[in-house]
Amino acid sequence: MNFIEIKDVVKQYDGHLALDHVSMDVPEGIIYGLLGPNGAGKTSLIRIINMITKPDSGEVMLGGKPLQPEDVAQIGYLPEERGLYKKMKVGDHIVYLARLKGLDKATAKKRTYEWLKRFDLTQWENKKVEALSKGMQQKVQFIATVIHEPRLLIFDEPFSGFDPVNAEQLKQEILRLKEMGATILFSTHNMESVEAVCERITLINSARVVLEGRVDEIKQTHKKNLYEIEQVQCREPLPACENLYSIEKETGHSTLIRLNEGVASRDVITWLNEHVELAGFHELLPSMNEIFIETVKKLNK
Amino acid sequence: MKKLGLIIKREYLSIVAKKSFLVMTFLIPIVIVLCMLIPFLLTKMNNDSATEKQNVTIIDETGALAQAVKNTPLFDFVTLKGDDGKKTEAHEFYKKAGESIDAIVVIPANVLEKPEVTVYSENTVSPALLKHLEECLTDTLVGAKIQGYNVPELKKIIDDCDVELEVNSVKWDANGNENSSSTTAAMIFGMILSFITYMFVIMYGAMIMNSVIEEKTNRIVEVIVSSCTPFQLMMGKIIGVALVGLTQFALWVLIIGAVMGITGLSVGGVGTDGIGAILQAISSINITYILICFVIYFIGGYLLYASLFAGFGSAVDQASDASQFSTPIIMIMLIALYAGMACMENPNGSMALWCSIIPFTSPIVMMVRLPYGVPFAQLALSIVLLYGTAALMIWFSARIYRTGILLYGKKHSVKEIFKWLK
Known part of the structure; x- marks a missing residue:
């Protein structure tokens, strides 16, 4: 009610x-x-x-x-x-x-x-x-x-x-x-x-x-399919896979990737498991702050 | 209604508990009483001081006039006869006498032809001595001169010709009965009442304005108006401050009365004759009637001006910005006060008539007119207009107030404020 x-x-x-x-x-x-x-x-x-x-x-x-x-x-x-x-x-x-x-x-x-x-x-x-x-x-x-x-x-x-x-x-x-x-x-x-x-x-x-x-x-509706990947061998670069994702940003110990439209996270994990030793795989949800700024900016254009 | 009561109570207690209120309440009556009593006290002290008694020697060349000079508490006179046909050398005499005398008065032999008396002294001669000599000797000299004409009964004739005109005012009531009234007392009484109205409205109006501004700068106001309406808050303030004023006024009357009573006794009845006369004069006016009218006008005038102070107070952020609005209000009050003074001269003239009907001036001007009697129709019209306008001003101020108290950080022009009325 x-x-x-x-x-x-x-x-x-x-x-x-x-x-x-x-x-x-x-x-x-x-x-x-x-x-x-x-x-x-x-x-x-x-x-x-x-x-x-x-x-x-x-x-x-x-x-x-x-x-x-x-x-x-x-x-x-x-x-x-x-x-x-x-x-x-x-x-x-x-x-x-x-x-x-x-x-x-x-x-x-x-x-x-x-x-x-x-x-x-x-x-x-x-x-x-x-x-x-x-x-x-x-x-x-x-x-x-x-x-x-x-x-x-x-x-x-x-x-x-x-x-x-x-x-x-x-x-x-x-x-x-x-x-x-x-x-x-x-x-x-x-x-x-x-x-x-x-x-x-x-x-x-x-x-x-x-x-x-x-x-x-x-x-959920404002998420941008961003995932944070951590590897056990943190110095090695993440291999690229254009069919599944694009690499947004690489930092010392983690990599930020954006999944392509329609790709399920499960498939990415399977593919990555075959190529690297995964230590972490998180979905990055936008903060309310980002949603707020994005929404207001879009409207003010 | 319960909320209004709470607001009134808080407003009242917050002012009454302030130190400045206590100081004002107890100091002002004492100052007023002292101002009234100091002249009496000083005179009395002056007369009492035996230590300052002066010895004055009169050298009377005529040998007949000096007895007219009587001793007073301040001066002791010793009379000496001058040497016949010889001019008195006052300074030599003074040197011989030494310090035992303070002044020498020489009455010359030809004083009847040339009315001149001289006072010699090493110090400045006190005005009291000169006045005393003049009083004592003038009558005697006049008497002696009149006698010199040898006309029988001349003194009586002259006394008879001494006319002092007394103008009495008599007022007829509707039946033509005579009512003798004391014009002066009526005038003073009316003026006092109008001045009280003026003082009270300005003092407490400013208090309301400050209280409104304080709530705004404190940022408490939004919390309060989420619990009650802005109108309740404004009226609570106006009524609370009015009660403070009445308390203060009642205390002043009590304190002045008490202090007057005490000091009046210790001064030994000085001034009680005067007060008695004033009371008697006042009682010749219809005092109950005037006081009832005073209360009616006072409340109406207070509501009218207090709501204006509250309304415009809500439009400013700081007390220092308030003067742009309070000054015009005080100006109107001042005009009313001056109109009141002018109307004393002619309480039934057309200016007095109009000013006692126009609501903004009537609470003050009508007080001056009342003791002289005002036709009932005029009184009724003026009261209805006053209360109608007061209600209108409360409505008007309440609308400004409810907008003004929530707007911060900007100075508002009168033009903007009028837009809030919508």
Whole structure:
């Protein structure tokens, strides 16, 4: 079942088209990547899902029903441009944001304490936000995003500004939330993080959806029949076989070959086994980064 | 509604907990009271200081006038008779007396023909002494001169001719009954109310603007508006700041009252006569009626201007860029204040009439007109217009606000901002 259904959404700002008939379906309980270069329209779409702005036309359904103002309690949003009130105390700040999302005071306080404990921030509870380091402030922002246990979590460039240690901790938390049943929408142009966590993606470029589907399927359809071959005698050059493959690149210990159209990898392995002593044979799938760059470049031509 | 309450509470507490709020709240009334009391205190201190008492010797060549000069807490007078027919050598006398006297006053024998008295001293002669001598001697000299004409009852005739005109103002109500009103008190009262409105709106309007800009530069605003509507956030801010203002105002009244009470007692009743007179004068105006109107206009005017400050505040990224929008708003307020002052001269003139009906100036100008009485129809029209415009401005600002708070990194012209209204 699709948890979010975006149907034919159009949004225009002051003569500039930010979303041009965008449709997108996000199944429940997965991590979904919303990709695109800067200015493609990702943030505009996210703001529409968050009901910060209204679409000019089109519709957004949440759990099968059109979005209602009360639905904000079901959504947690960590914007790209995020901040906190510098003069507020850490504990009070989280409780305030939690209560704005509809939690009652007692629950908000209880969960704030639990989350601060989880992130090892309890000794900061009564300090002002401005006293925290940037990494700690980002943890506080994360807590505020998830504290009301929303069914839908939207992260806009969540890892920007995080150091590797904190980014890893954040990633683990996001995966844990997914295990607990939340649907996660992940907006980014950082492709490595997409490959690591997303099951499905939508790629937006210049206000339009240009690519959509499961990450593994997209990789399959974009593969270029590239294989990496390793030999036991690594100094020997790989013999050529024009019927089966062409050699793309030779490095010290491996060779990159491209299989000819219609040739099965099994046949190549058989042929190679007769000629050299194989140590490795891997298919090279394109990275999401390459697919992203390739797709966007092709469209911009 | 619950969210609005939360926002109001946060807005209120965030300002009230600031040190600057506490300092302003407690310092300003003390400064005001001190400014009011320092003149009284100084005068009193001056009169009390026994150590500075001066000895003054009067050499009276006429032998009759010096008794008119009475001792005061500041000056002790000793009278000597001058040598008959001989000009007094004041300096020689002074040298002989040494340091025991501070000044010598010489009243010459021909003072009636040529009214001149001289004070000699090694130090600068205090103005208080000159004033005291003038007061004491003038009447005596006038009396002596009048007597010199030998006309019976002349003094009485002259006193009788001394006319001081008093102009009273009497206002008729609808039934032609007389209502005596104190014009001066009405004027002052109205002016104070309009000045309070002006000060409050500018101070707290700027506070709202800064708070909006702060949220924007903090980048907190997008998190907040994903939980509530931009309109709730803006109204929460406006109402929260209004409550801060009311708290501060109430504290000021309390503190000023308390400090006045304490210092008033220690000063020993100085000024209480004056305050009593003012209170009496004010009570001749219909104070409840005016205060109710004040509250109505005050809220309307505050909403009108505060929403403008919030709307335009959302269009800038930094507090330093805010002046291009806040200056015009403050200019309108200033015009209203000057119009109010001008209307004091002629509270029923056509300028006063129009300025008290136009919504942008009416909260200030109407305060000046109210104590003189305003026809009900005009009052009703002006209030309806004010609240209508305030509602329109809130709508207008809310539309600017919801767009402005999410746009970063660019300066926006007024023309662009008007496009956001669509």
